[in-house]
Amino acid sequence: MSEQTILSEVKRFIYEAVQQAVSTRRIALRDSEISENGMPAGFGPAQINIEPPRDKAFGDFACNIAMKLTKAYGVAPVELARIIAEFIKAPMFSKIEVKAPGFINFYLSADSIYQTAYNILKLNENFGRVNIGNGIKVNVEFGSVNPTGPISVSHGRQVVLGDIFSSMLEFTNHAAAREYYCNDAGNQIRNLGKSVLVRYRQALGAKIDFPEDGYHGDYVMELAKELIAIHGEKYREETPSDEEVITLFGDYSQIKMLKEIVGVCEKMGVKYDMIYSERSLYTDGIVEKTQEFLKANGLTYEKDGATWFLATKFDDEKDRVLVKSDGKSTYALSDIAYHKTKYDRGFRQLITFLGADHHGYIKRLHAAVGALGVPAETLTILIHQFVTMLKDGQVVRMSKRAANYVELNELIDDVGVDAVRYFFIMRKMDAHLDFDVNLAKSQSTDNPVFYLQYCHARCHGVLNEAKGRGFETSVEQVAALPMDIVKLLNSPEEVAILKRAADFPKIMEECVRNFSPHLLCHYAEDFVKLFQSFYTKGKIDKNFRIVTDDKNLSNARLFLIHVVLITIRNVLKVLKISTPERM
RNA sequence: GGGCCCGUAGCUCAUUUGGAUAGAGCAACUGACUUCUAAUCAGUUGGCGGGAGGUUCGAAUCCUCUCGGGCCCGCCA
Numbered sequence: 001m002s003e004q005t006i007l008s009e010v011k012r013f014i015y016e017a018v019q020q021a022v023s024t025r026r027i028a029l030r031d032s033e034i035s036e037n038g039m040p041a042g043f044g045p046a047q048i049n050i051e052p053p054r055d056k057a058f059g060d061f062a063c064n065i066a067m068k069l070t071k072a073y074g075v076a077p078v079e080l081a082r083i084i085a086e087f088i089k090a091p092m093f094s095k096i097e098v099k100a101p102g103f104i105n106f107y108l109s110a111d112s113i114y115q116t117a118y119n120i121l122k123l124n125e126n127f128g129r130v131n132i133g134n135g136i137k138v139n140v141e142f143g144s145v146n147p148t149g150p151i152s153v154s155h156g157r158q159v160v161l162g163d164i165f166s167s168m169l170e171f172t173n174h175a176a177a178r179e180y181y182c183n184d185a186g187n188q189i190r191n192l193g194k195s196v197l198v199r200y201r202q203a204l205g206a207k208i209d210f211p212e213d214g215y216h217g218d219y220v221m222e223l224a225k226e227l228i229a230i231h232g233e234k235y236r237e238e239t240p241s242d243e244e245v246i247t248l249f250g251d252y253s254q255i256k257m258l259k260e261i262v263g264v265c266e267k268m269g270v271k272y273d274m275i276y277s278e279r280s281l282y283t284d285g286i287v288e289k290t291q292e293f294l295k296a297n298g299l300t301y302e303k304d305g306a307t308w309f310l311a312t313k314f315d316d317e318k319d320r321v322l323v324k325s326d327g328k329s330t331y332a333l334s335d336i337a338y339h340k341t342k343y344d345r346g347f348r349q350l351i352t353f354l355g356a357d358h359h360g361y362i363k364r365l366h367a368a369v370g371a372l373g374v375p376a377e378t379l380t381i382l383i384h385q386f387v388t389m390l391k392d393g394q395v396v397r398m399s400k401r402a403a404n405y406v407e408l409n410e411l412i413d414d415v416g417v418d419a420v421r422y423f424f425i426m427r428k429m430d431a432h433l434d435f436d437v438n439l440a441k442s443q444s445t446d447n448p449v450f451y452l453q454y455c456h457a458r459c460h461g462v463l464n465e466a467k468g469r470g471f472e473t474s475v476e477q478v479a480a481l482p483m484d485i486v487k488l489l490n491s492p493e494e495v496a497i498l499k500r501a502a503d504f505p506k507i508m509e510e511c512v513r514n515f516s517p518h519l520l521c522h523y524a525e526d527f528v529k530l531f532q533s534f535y536t537k538g539k540i541d542k543n544f545r546i547v548t549d550d551k552n553l554s555n556a557r558l559f560l561i562h563v564v565l566i567t568i569r570n571v572l573k574v575l576k577i578s579t580p581e582r583m
Numbered sequence: 584g585g586g587c588c589c590g591u592a593g594c595u596c597a598u599u600u601g602g603a604u605a606g607a608g609c610a611a612c613u614g615a616c617u618u619c620u621a622a623u624c625a626g627u628u629g630g631c632g633g634g635a636g637g638u639u640c641g642a643a644u645c646c647u648c649u650c651g652g653g654c655c656c657g658c659c660a
Binding site: 049051052053054055058062064067070071076077099100101102103146148183185186187188189191278304305306307308317318320321322323324325326328330331334355356357358359360361362363383385386390393426427428430431432434436439443444445446448450454457458461462463464465466469506507510514518519522525526529532533535536537538539540545546547548557582583 | 585586587588589590594595596597598599600601602603604605606607608609615616618619620621622623624625640641652653654655656657658659660
């Protein structure tokens with residue numbers, strides 16, 4: 001039985017206990033309360049809050065229901081808790097007790113703990129796969145970097161967040177599609193083309209000024225050199241058809257940059273299912289159709305020669321221009337069209353990751369979804385804060401090539417993919433991230449990536465050692481051990497490891513439901529610490545060694561090793577971080 | 584002028600969405616290996632949760648104000 005089912009079962013037991021307390025007239029609602037079969041209206045098992053207490057001395061689960069209901073029933077919390085607890089008949093607990101100020105504390109029986117551990121071995125690579133999504137198609141858009149320059153570390157954080165969150169969705173039974181929306185249609189591509197053209201001409205000896213609002217990074221010069229290699233001096237002189245040259249250069253550069261960006265993502269282990277081109281929205285007629293759709297639904301109007309979208313009708317701060325007075329359409333229109341395609345392609349849940357500088361988009365994107373007649377809650381926009389690089393305690397300067405930020409590619413080369421992935425996700429996305437380069441490179445337990453991987457490798461090391469001494473060490477063999485043997489895992493340290501391992505599915509659920517992938521990192525570090533601590537205890541006290549002359553105890557501990565191994569391996573797989581068997 | 588995010592130990596961060604005595608890791612100090620990898624572990628020190636009010640059985644968490652830091656507010660994308 002997984003932790004999930006225990007929790008929901010306990011909630012039901014508590015609910016039934018309240019029911020019985022009412023039906024046996026031990027408690028009665030006050031007259032001022034709206035009653036539903038003697039219980040407050042809307043009260044059900046789902047309203048019951050049960051969670052592990054901070055202090056282990058208060059048991060494995062705690063319930064605050066008595067304090068919540070104290071007013072409705074006019075009974076003091078502790079007294080009410082006693083009455084409810086009397087009626088709780090839950091077989092998986094060895095003890096249920098009431099403590100001030102009104103908590104009901106539950107203590108798991110030893111049998112249920114070992115039973116859960118057996119289940120972990122049985123589930124093996126499926127351990128932690130809770131069904132949340134029922135297979136629903138989810139579109140996850142992230143890292144939609146404009147292809148006008150190299151990808152920065154802050155965008156890298158977004159790419160990793162999106163990728164790992166997608167991975168978590170997949171692990172919890174969602175069909176996640178990773179998507180990159182490529183803004184290849186607008187002014188910024190023209191600006192890039194123009195920047196490259198000026199560099200091209202400068203490189204060929206022309207004395208012209210570089211535009212103030214152009215792209216200043218060294219990569220623009222690299223692109224210009226490539227274009228010289230391709231076209232020679234053909235476009236050296238300014239001509240009336242310069243606009244065509246700008247388009248030519250812009251397209252070349254944009255395709256090149258996109259390829260580079262996607263390449264860096266792949267280097268990080270991120271593979272997009274779809275790169276959606278903004279330009280294709282125009283060439284496929286989707287923008288036009290969307291505009292007609294909006295007009296037909298009375299959501300547009302004309303003013304000052306421009307076409308406006310009635311965004312305020314959907315809670316946006318102001319109406320937005322869709323078609324400018326010069327006849328060109330804006331990104332606001334293509335954004336609505338783009339979201340239309342997501343629904344048209346069968347997605348019923350959309351998640352979009354954006355950097356902190358785009359928080360102003362939240363309202364307008366929700367307005368866009370509203371205009372399409374789709375429930376606003378189907379689109380979740382997740383904003384993440386930026387990254388500051390620290391090296392030797394100092395803020396790392398901007399990249400010369402990128403001109404205004406540190407390049408992701410340089411970071412990957414410096415600290416490695418595993419560290420980049422882990423560090424980008426280990427803090428909650430709401431908070432600014434300080435990326436300590438020295439720590440990420442460190443081969444010591446101060447480095448959390450190393451710490452987790454080392455635990456994995458150590459488990460394999462122990463299994464190899466045991467095998468060499470003639471033990472049967474496969475998961476199947478260990479899972480077949482009788483309960484009497486497994487019950488030898490009875491030290492507080494061993495029981496704590498088994499209990500904490502059992503938390504994994506619940507953590508996965510919290511990560512997904514709260515859009516908080518970082519919780520998995522905190523869990524993993526906490527869990528691994530329990531194991532490392534136990535392991536080291538065996539170095540000091542021979543009674544705590546895993547492989548000893550005591551055959552039964554050794555077998556029990558190999559069982560424990562597999563519980564740890566499965567848990568840490570599954571965590572690392574969700575994070576898509578490598579799982580070395582030897583370090 | 585309006586809006587979003589953050590503020591917790593010297594540093595980097597948790598605190599299970601309002602619960603019980605606010606916890607880890609660095610750093611500092613004290614200890615533990617003829618090893619199932621010491622690439623590790625145990626212990627000690629360290630807090631007016633930026634500040635002030637409010638909401639209730641109960642607040643780091645919710646509300647108001649305020650101070651500090653980051654980021655936005657275009658017929659640019």
